[in-house]
Amino acid sequence: MSADTARGNTGWRWALAAVIVAVAVAVALWPQFTHTDDKSAATGSTTATGPAEPAVAESDRAAAALAACPLPTGAPVGDSPLRGITLDCLADGRPVDLVAALAGKPALLNLWAYWCGPCAEELPLLQQFSQQAGNALTVLTVHTDQGTAKALSRLSGLGIHLPGVEDPNARVRTAVGAPAVLPISVLLRADGTVAKVVVRPFTSVEDISATVAAELGVRA
Structure with missing residues (x-):
């Protein structure tokens, strides 16, 4: 195998490893983002006192x-x-x-x-x-x-x-x-x-x- 071919294979492996790491980080952080969004949504729809009672006729x-x-x-x-x-x-x-x-x-x-x-x-x-x-x-x-x-x-x-x-x-x-x-x-x-x-x-x-x-x- 020539030196150029070896360098090419090494570069490809490093690129693949970088992609795998990036995907792993994204997967790890995704639940945090979604939980935060879910909590915000829940906070927006629910209050400590509950929904306001409609006016009585x-x-x-x-x-x-x-x-x-x-x-x-x-x-x-x-x-x-x-x-x-x-x-x-x-x-x-x-x-x-x-x-x-x-x-x-x-x-x-x-x-x-x-x-x-x-x-x-x-x-x-x-x-x-x-x-x-x-x-x-x-x-x-x-x-x-x-x-x-x-x-x-x-x-x-x-x-x-x-x-x-x-x-x-x-x-x-x-x-x-x-x-x-x-x-x-x-x-x-x-x-x-x-x-x-x-x-x-x-x-x-x-x-x-x-x-x-x-x-x-x-x-x-």
Whole structure:
């Protein structure tokens, strides 16, 4: 073999090796590029708070015919865990400062969700109890999930007209330290402090009356 031929073969081998190295480097780096792109795409399509809830039609609120949420009374407030929590009223969408609105008399906050079976059985009992209690106590429903329109539809189907608020981030449940179950009833004293967190569904109007009388001193 001549010297020129040997040099030619050596040059060809070096060129082939360079191509192989380049391909190997590209293959090694490719997953990094694609993972970065995938992560960017995921970040662009998903947020910590999830997709924004569509606006609720006023006709849906009107059809539900819910009682208006209570207004601030100016009554003194104690060291309530609900202090600073403002939620939207289901009846008209306006913000409700819970402690300020409920202060002045005892209250029963019922945490529920449109998909909750035991909640659907309990809500009519709470409405009957509220009618018996009259002005002695406020019964307020707290929809503890997203989906205001679904909540309104569920209440309308059940014939429930109690005042209620929307709590998509479960702020009330978190504030009172309740477990992630539904339904839950929070019994508040007149100054907004918590008397009892009831982690079970009520089984009758008498059950509600007895529990409220024992914890809040209100007989209905």
